[in-house]
Amino acid sequence: PSSASARIPLPSGLQFEVLKTEGHARRGRLTLNHGVVETPIFMPVGTYGTVKGVMPRSLEEMGAQIILGNTFHLWLRPGMDVLRPFGGLHRFEGWHKPILTDSGGFQVWSLGDMRKISEEGVKFASPVNGDKLFLTPEVSMQIQHVLNSDVVMQFDECTPYIMGDKASGRLTTEKEARYSMELSLRWAKRCQLEFERLQNPNALFGIVQGGMFTHLRDESLAGLELLDFPGLAVGGLSVGEPKAEMLRVLEHIGPRLPAHKPHYLMGVGTPEDLVDGVANGIDMFDCVMPTRNARNGHLFTRYGDLRLRNTRYKTDERPLDESCSCYTCTNFSRAYLHHLDRCGEMLGPMLTSVHNLHYYLDLMREVRESLDAGGFEAFRRQFATDRARGV
Numbered sequence: 001p002s003s004a005s006a007r008i009p010l011p012s013g014l015q016f017e018v019l020k021t022e023g024h025a026r027r028g029r030l031t032l033n034h035g036v037v038e039t040p041i042f043m044p045v046g047t048y049g050t051v052k053g054v055m056p057r058s059l060e061e062m063g064a065q066i067i068l069g070n071t072f073h074l075w076l077r078p079g080m081d082v083l084r085p086f087g088g089l090h091r092f093e094g095w096h097k098p099i100l101t102d103s104g105g106f107q108v109w110s111l112g113d114m115r116k117i118s119e120e121g122v123k124f125a126s127p128v129n130g131d132k133l134f135l136t137p138e139v140s141m142q143i144q145h146v147l148n149s150d151v152v153m154q155f156d157e158c159t160p161y162i163m164g165d166k167a168s169g170r171l172t173t174e175k176e177a178r179y180s181m182e183l184s185l186r187w188a189k190r191c192q193l194e195f196e197r198l199q200n201p202n203a204l205f206g207i208v209q210g211g212m213f214t215h216l217r218d219e220s221l222a223g224l225e226l227l228d229f230p231g232l233a234v235g236g237l238s239v240g241e242p243k244a245e246m247l248r249v250l251e252h253i254g255p256r257l258p259a260h261k262p263h264y265l266m267g268v269g270t271p272e273d274l275v276d277g278v279a280n281g282i283d284m285f286d287c288v289m290p291t292r293n294a295r296n297g298h299l300f301t302r303y304g305d306l307r308l309r310n311t312r313y314k315t316d317e318r319p320l321d322e323s324c325s326c327y328t329c330t331n332f333s334r335a336y337l338h339h340l341d342r343c344g345e346m347l348g349p350m351l352t353s354v355h356n357l358h359y360y361l362d363l364m365r366e367v368r369e370s371l372d373a374g375g376f377e378a379f380r381r382q383f384a385t386d387r388a389r390g391v
């Protein structure tokens with residue numbers, strides 16, 4: 001694989017220009033150390049150094065501009081000693097465009113009771129081999145430095161929507177959300193100090209927390225603004241809260257994010273969430289749905305969702321989505337994909353992942369084009385009508 005050409009790093013690792021706005025929606029251009037990204041953008045998610053079942057050449061073909069890496073898992077396996085000689089994740093996984101890595105905080109949080117959170121960081125047993133591990137803001141920065149990701153996320157605590165086990169259903173209190181938000185702010189400062197000590201040439205993003213409390217969201221944003229990160233993410237959403245709650249918080253904080261910086265909504269979401277997010281000032285999205293749902297035969301199309309396992313598709317000669325130009329829709333029928341799914345053939349998830357990712361990337365391309373033409377609101381109405389039509 002070609003060695004990454006020597007690049008002159010960008011100041012603070014990125015440049016961002018807002019080309020057009022329509023309400024709170026923005027059409028932008030994000031220049032990172034490994035290339036340019038047109039926004040709004042969906043970022044396919046890699047988990048173990050690959051977007052499951054999809055080759056990097058296919059990702060390029062479908063127009064992916066930036067993908068996610070997985071700090072937590074890559075730290076455990078293959079580990080930094082393997083990745084360091086490659087100069088980072090790009091050469092290791094054969095993706096030479098921009099990569100964003102999350103800090104690992106969200107995943108440790110998802111480990112549930114196997115973790116112990118303190119001011120210092122998070123102690124937990126490795127799900128890979130049971131080793132006792134300690135993830136701190138500093139260690140997260142050191143791992144992401146080795147991965148050489150273009151966008152580095154601060155180590156934060158994703159404030160839960162429900163405290164304790166789901167059964168109890170106790171909502172996180174304002175006091176708990178405040179403590180968690182302030183912990184993430186202290187960790188943001190520690191991340192910035194370590195990032196600078198490492199002389200990382202990439203971009204470090206802060207993450208806004210505050211749970212479902214808009215005044216805590218404002219305090220989190222104000223605290224992060226003092227640290228002047230080149231980009232900001234909205235965390236602590238899509239964590240089991242009702243859709244209305246997510247929208248309420250998003251409509252509050254999205255328009256309040258600094259206009260000249262890129263805005264990343266973490267872990268969101270459905271096609272409808274992406275369009276709603278753009279309307280509230282979001283530029284970047286990541287979500288496991290396109291790939292995870294593809295493996296479960298849950299396909300997204302312009303006219304609604306499709307469950308491939310349903311017997312009605314056994315003889316259906318049409319493509320998944322007549323309006324889709326992806327490799328899967330161009331070459332295969334619903335009947336064939338239904339058959340692969342029934343047989344458990346590995347080509348099935350590969351073809352359905354190509355379609356779902358292509359659908360998400362194409363949706364965001366249409367959003368960008370509608371913003372270029374000043375027609376995003378009209379596009380948003382047509383999108384909702386089409387999606388309600390049914391496949």
Ligand SMILES: CNc1nc2c(CCNC[C@]34C[C@H]5C[C@H](C[C@H](C5)C3)C4)c3nc(N)[nH]c(=O)c3cc2[nH]1
Pocket residue numbers: 045046047068069070071102103104105106107153156157158159207234235236237238239266267268286288
């Ligand atoms: C789904 N809802 C949601 N996600 C969230 C994430 C992870 C974003 N995706 C990165 C990720 C997470 C997993 C799965 C893949 C690969 C890798 C491990 C990185 C995407 C979040 N990450 C951080 N650091 N903080 C959050 O508050 C947060 C909130 C979320 N709410």
Ligand SMILES: [Zn+2]
Pocket residue numbers: 320321324325326327328329330354355356358359
């Ligand atoms: Zn398709």
